[in-house]
């Protein structure tokens with residue numbers, strides 16, 4: 232409710248919405264505008280009234296947007312303004328004579344000084360139906376207002392309202408424009424900010440650009456260097472002494488192949504760009520394509536060892552060997568896209584190795600021929616690597632362990648220190664080591680060993696090992712002992728007849744003045760025997776010398792064996808209680824050196840007499856077989872141990888006879904054996920301990936001289 236002079240409710244039902252709608256027009260309390268004044272002026276003129284108003288009805292007041300004829304008044308109280316009534320009806324509100332209108336009888340405009348008598352107001356209706364004000368005409372005299380007048384006023388109100396609507400849309404446009412302008416301003420500000428940022432960035436970019444330029448220049452230089460390097464690398468690869476090639480893709484297309492690899496393949500550069508197996512069909516049955524495929528699939532490098540290739544160089548086919556590598560080339564996803572093939576000729580190394588192996592083989596043969604064992608002793612650990620012969624020299628099997636400690640262990644106590652000392656000396660002075668010593672095999676037998684070695688050094692000159700050879704010298708050592716024994720025996724044997732001869736001569740000398748003395752013939756016999764003995768000994772020595780010098784000569788002729796045997800028996804004569812029994816199965820004419828064969832028979836007979844003194848009968852038999860003659864001398868003496876029987880014909884060999892001492896040089900059977908062998912015959916003994924012995928020899932009946 233608003234207080235009013237009309238004595239009724241002057242607020243329409245939609246007052247609140249109406250006021251809200253009015254607000255949108257932004258017209259209240261704004262200055263007057265020419266366009267609205269023109270409409271009002273036209274309306275006043277049209278109707279011939281003094282006053283015309285364009286009023287806007289606000290919540291409490293009525294604002295005159297245009298005021299024609301009412302001075303400077305801009306506003307009126309809504310409770311007194313007749314325009315407040317005009318917005319209650321969408322038709323034109325007309326009061327032809329105000330004094331006759333009961334609702335106006337207390338209105339100050341009517342009853343006051345102003346003296347209003349006539350009022351007609353057409354409402355200003357917005358496009359959405361709100362009544363926001365009125366276009367009204369006022370007069371101070373009463374008037375009639377026709378229907379036509381109403382329509383004209385309504386027309387003026389519509390024009391005014393259109394103008395108000397236009398004004399509103401203009402304001403909105405302006406506001407929008409203002410808003411847009413703000414946006415533009417903001418955008419401009421932002422642009423300015425962005426611009427300054429851009430400028431900064433620009434500076435940075437400039438710096439970066441400079442750097443880039445420098446990098447570019449550097450890259451350019453590097454690039455050209457790289458090109459030169461690449462050029463050099465290419466020419467290096469093409470002329471390199473190692474074979475180099477690149478196979479691209481799964482089909483192994485030959486992308487690069489240098490001169491050397493082409494030479495190995497036996498191809499020209501026309502194979503470049505061709506798949507490998509197409510370029511080299513001969514590879515089909517060889518392992519290489521499969522190996523390459525594996526490298527391509529697995530991405531793992533393959534290192535090949537000494538591949539054999541037959542290659543032509545200077546028109547000659549050569550056997551060549553190569554070590555080679557298949558190296559996968561991978562992209563950034565670690566996928567193989569090509570394979571580098573590098574091959575290096577190792578023919579020289581292989582042939583050196585083969586040569587070395589051959590030398591080693593020859594060395595092995597030489598060691599074996601000389602029964603030389605070889606060893607390599609690790610000085611630090613005492614471990615020894617020994618050849619089979621070396622181990623056998625020490626009585627060990629090939630698979631048995633045999634280290635330095637084991638070696639020292641088997642050396643006989645009296646040699647241990649000497650060996651250890653010599654080894655230490657050799658290591659300390661880096662000189663050759665030589666030693667001969669006696670060892671005991673695991674089976675208890677004693678053996679003489681000759682060992683030598685040379686220390687080996689590392690790069691710093693420290694002795695690390697000792698390499699050398701060993702040889703079993705037992706035979707030589709025994710022979711040396713035999714030889715020493717022989718010399719003392721020989722001296723002794725020679726001395727006996729000489730002493731006897733000397734004594735005899737001395738006695739004869741004393742009897743010089745008494746030549747008829749009965750003892751003289753006996754002394755002469757004695758001297759004769761001593762001379763014979765000496766002559767036999769000297770003959771034996773001479774024969775031995777001749778044999779060892781290879782100068783034993785045979786003077787052969789046909790002779791009668793039986794006569795030769797008889798001569799022998801006669802020469803020996805009857806000594807002690809021996810007698811000879813000669814058995815012959817026929818007449819035998821032999822061919823040979825009668826004197827030397829007689830020497831053999833005499834040796835057999837003398838031995839029988841010497842070593843079987845208790846046997847009476849000495850049987851000498853002559854057997855004439857188809858191809859040869861066999862002569863045996865049998866005694867009933869002590870017999871000979873079977874173990875020593877094979878040694879009887881060795882030089883210097885003399886058996887021991889249970890403490891009994893027999894004179895002799897141990898040469899008789901040795902010389903006999905040589906004589907018979909030279910005749911192409913055989914010699915031997917059949918003997919049983921306690922049952923006597925039979926020494927025999929055979930010579931070919933007819934023979935070619937050896």
Ligand code: ADP
Nearest residue numbers: 838839842885886895896897898899900901924
């Ligand atoms: P020597 O008789 O001068 O010692 P030999 O060569 O003639 O040399 O004989 C070698 C050895 O053979 C002799 O030392 C002896 O032990 C043995 N021997 C030879 N003949 C006989 C024999 N009839 N009976 C037993 N032992 C013999």
